[in-house]
Amino acid sequence: MAKIIPEVSRTFNEYLLLPNRTRIECSTETVDLRTPLVRHVPGEAPAIELLSPFTSAIMQAVSSPELAIALARNGGLSFLHHNQPIEDQAAAVRQVKRFKAGFITSDTNVRPDDTLGHLVEVMRRTGHSTAAVTEDGTATGRLLGMVTSRDFHPQRHALDQPVSSRMTPIAELPHAGHEVSLSEANAQLWDQRLDCLPVVDEKGHLQHLVFRSDYTDNKRFPHQSVDANKRLRVGAGINTHDYQERIPALLEAGADLLCFDSSDGYSDWQRNALTWVKKHYPEIPVGGGNVVDGEGFNFLAEAGADFVKVGVGGGSICITRDQKGIGRGQASAVMDVAAARDEFRERTGEYVPICSDGGLVHDYHVALALAMGADFVMMGRYFARFDQAPGAKLPTRDGFVKEYWGEGSNRARNFQRYGQGDRLIFEEGVDGYVPYAGDLNEGLALTIAKIKATMVSCGSMTLPEFQATARLTLVSEQSFQESHANVSLRDTAATAV
Numbered sequence: 001m002a003k004i005i006p007e008v009s010r011t012f013n014e015y016l017l018l019p020n021r022t023r024i025e026c027s028t029e030t031v032d033l034r035t036p037l038v039r040h041v042p043g044e045a046p047a048i049e050l051l052s053p054f055t056s057a058i059m060q061a062v063s064s065p066e067l068a069i070a071l072a073r074n075g076g077l078s079f080l081h082h083n084q085p086i087e088d089q090a091a092a093v094r095q096v097k098r099f100k101a102g103f104i105t106s107d108t109n110v111r112p113d114d115t116l117g118h119l120v121e122v123m124r125r126t127g128h129s130t131a132a133v134t135e136d137g138t139a140t141g142r143l144l145g146m147v148t149s150r151d152f153h154p155q156r157h158a159l160d161q162p163v164s165s166r167m168t169p170i171a172e173l174p175h176a177g178h179e180v181s182l183s184e185a186n187a188q189l190w191d192q193r194l195d196c197l198p199v200v201d202e203k204g205h206l207q208h209l210v211f212r213s214d215y216t217d218n219k220r221f222p223h224q225s226v227d228a229n230k231r232l233r234v235g236a237g238i239n240t241h242d243y244q245e246r247i248p249a250l251l252e253a254g255a256d257l258l259c260f261d262s263s264d265g266y267s268d269w270q271r272n273a274l275t276w277v278k279k280h281y282p283e284i285p286v287g288g289g290n291v292v293d294g295e296g297f298n299f300l301a302e303a304g305a306d307f308v309k310v311g312v313g314g315g316s317i318c319i320t321r322d323q324k325g326i327g328r329g330q331a332s333a334v335m336d337v338a339a340a341r342d343e344f345r346e347r348t349g350e351y352v353p354i355c356s357d358g359g360l361v362h363d364y365h366v367a368l369a370l371a372m373g374a375d376f377v378m379m380g381r382y383f384a385r386f387d388q389a390p391g392a393k394l395p396t397r398d399g400f401v402k403e404y405w406g407e408g409s410n411r412a413r414n415f416q417r418y419g420q421g422d423r424l425i426f427e428e429g430v431d432g433y434v435p436y437a438g439d440l441n442e443g444l445a446l447t448i449a450k451i452k453a454t455m456v457s458c459g460s461m462t463l464p465e466f467q468a469t470a471r472l473t474l475v476s477e478q479s480f481q482e483s484h485a486n487v488s489l490r491d492t493a494a495t496a497v
């Protein structure tokens, strides 16, 4: 007969934190959210740590280069998704590694022989009014000039004229070489009263644009995740199918670390792949997962995983539990795996961080996951809501939504993984919408403020202290009701009258 685990499988909603004594010196200004990302010897500095314990899900609707840049600037890290051709994923890695604050990759580009009508269309699509004119019409082609919406008027100038007739040609255009620093670029912008300064390489190919307004931007981000060369850090998702071809290209592009992405990491496929990575690239950290218990954790930690991801079936787009009956309440899974991690540390002298992946619905769920032992969290739905996520933003009667779909859905087109032709026999994820939440920088700052406030109530200034001293209580159905507002809200009441 099958073995039945005596403990009930529990989720985050079933728990609350009890306040601990808060000392005067423990405040939201002094709370430190630093956390290890990879395997290390306790007491020694891990090769990579995060200043904010957030990673974005390895999903097409979530981890694009734009989102990775924004998240790394806020102290977290993205794992760029791998459900794209190897060269596209490598290009995405390069885009993040080449990011320089204030140096923008031009997204509004035309060729000199394109018509003004085409330019109007490109500007409408990108929403930008400054366009680079390059030989091949790409963001890195040889720069021939610049054209802005001030250079022509759709009613005054025939729209079938070529762009070259209205552009400022390169010979008359102030521009800078690629070695220019941000402060030098800004000095030039102000001295010459420019709005935009193009930066070109030694062959005259466009590299970046610098705009005046971006100068102060960098000062907003004191906790960026950067490597030894001050470039933003970025991770890359990999799978157990094409890793031998994919990994070399990702590392060549500059990926800082890798993570196997699977609904079920407790498999010989993943153990063999981890062994291969550790043999060929021993210096590159690589995570494994997903697992939901100590047995799965030990299997991956012993195979060489540098961190282990926890969570099966709890994600907001997940239907794995409905479809296959596989999974575990996320709170129970995290606590079980955290206990195994601590036992592994006692046994081997090595600390293998764990990540709580999926099912975090409220900001306080992040605090709960951390209190329960997660070193960091991974979120999909949360990040998919922001401007920087790749899903389209669509208007509805009740405000804007963003598209969000699971990697196990038909839309994700992961067919090669299952040998199922061009359609899945059954889906393990849904394709839907999430409420739009604006700019990541503002949204994440709010979440961080709440988590710090929770930690202050629990009297903890660091995450290890929080994990060691947090006290959790299970909530009954009745006390869960009590946790929410029990009056008619002013807004709703007013409209009801």
Ligand SMILES: NC(=O)C1=CN([C@@H]2O[C@H](COP(=O)(O)OP(=O)(O)OC[C@H]3O[C@@H](n4cnc5c(N)ncnc54)[C@H](O)[C@@H]3O)[C@@H](O)[C@H]2O)C=CC1
Pocket (backbone or CB within 6 Å): 058, 239, 240, 241, 261, 262, 263, 264, 267, 269, 290, 311, 312, 313, 314, 315, 318, 320, 358, 406, 407, 408, 414, 417, 418, 428, 429
């Ligand atoms: N965390 C979660 O609860 C869930 C996550 N997902 C997401 O959906 C996506 C797909 O996940 P999976 O279906 O687990 O993909 P997967 O690629 O890990 O596994 C797909 C199938 O391929 C098999 N397989 C793996 N490596 C192989 C190889 N080298 N040769 C032949 N067969 C091999 C596996 O045993 C499995 O049957 C991922 O992005 C995952 O994160 C999907 C469902 C649940």
Ligand SMILES: O=c1[nH]c(=O)c2[nH+]cn([C@@H]3O[C@H](COP(=O)(O)O)[C@@H](O)[C@H]3O)c2[nH]1
Pocket (backbone or CB within 6 Å): 057, 058, 059, 290, 311, 313, 314, 315, 316, 317, 318, 319, 320, 321, 357, 358, 359, 360, 378, 379, 380, 381, 382, 405, 406, 407, 408, 409, 428, 429, 430
């Ligand atoms: O059952 C599933 N079907 C899917 O199609 C799917 N796609 C992603 N994932 C997993 O969900 C995590 C993100 O969860 P959240 O949106 O709740 O943050 C992710 O990080 C994944 O672990 C899936 N699970």
Ligand SMILES: [K+]
Pocket (backbone or CB within 6 Å): 264, 265, 266, 267
């Ligand atoms: K398995």
